[in-house]
Amino acid sequence: MQTATTAYPARPITPAALKELRERDDAGRPAAPFTDTEGGAPLRCCLRRSEPGERIALVSYAPLRRWASRTGATPGAYDEQGPVFIHAEDCPGPDGGGLPFTNAHRTVRRYSADGRILGGRLVEGNEGGAGDEGDPAAFEAAITEAFDDPAVALVHVRAVEYGCFLYEVRRDQP
Known part of the structure; x- marks a missing residue:
């Protein structure tokens, strides 16, 4: 995976948030892990694509809401939640500090x-x-x-x- 060296590196989903998402996602649903047979899912825990055979989960995540809860911000209508892929179990996180997923618009x-x-x-x-x-x-x-x-x-x-x-x-x- 090619990444840019940057003064502003990409931040994966935090380990604390991942722990919560692996139990219950931001829509209140329990995680439903599965084996990724094809690979290629963009994992937000380690900022790389999944490999065939890895256990992953597709969960609902509200990034601005979680950031706002730590900072006191009030995003109002901009509080979105949507689907993200994560490893079903703990992972070591990203290998580097660059900008991943630059292959598409x-x-x-x-x-x-x-x-x-x-x-x-x-x-x-x-x-x-x-x-x-x-x-x-x-x-x-x-x-x-x-x-x-x-x-x-x-x-x-x-x-x-x-x-x-x-x-x-x-x-x-x-």
């Missing part, structure tokens, strides 16, 4: 510190590329551009075709 949504959407940008990936290869530099530029606006506290990178959350990038990286 993505949206970079900008959010303020109070949880309101400030806009977004389409980033064109290399949809004909193999695996996760694309143009990581285009993603780095879009995220840098987002954080050039001092009102932007975090961004979500989402799939264009389904709107699914892929990962979060924060201004206040650890």
Whole structure:
């Protein structure tokens, strides 16, 4: 998997949130793990694609709601939840600190510190590329551009075709 080296690395779903999601997702449903026979599912726990034979789960996740609960933000109508793939059991997390899933068109949504959407940008990936290869530099530029606006506290990178959350990038990286 190709990733961009970046000042603003992708953040996977936190281990604490993953533990909760593996029991009950953000829609209140119990997780239903299954064996991925084909592979290729974008895993939000380790920010890579699944391999055939891995045990994964498709769960409902509300990333802005979880961020807001830690920061005191009130996202109101911008509080979305949607499907994400995660490993069914604990995993070691991402291998690196880059920007994954650059192989397709993505949206970079900008959010303020109070949880309101400030806009977004389409980033064109290399949809004909193999695996996760694309143009990581285009993603780095879009995220840098987002954080050039001092009102932007975090961004979500989402799939264009389904709107699914892929990962979060924060201004206040650890």
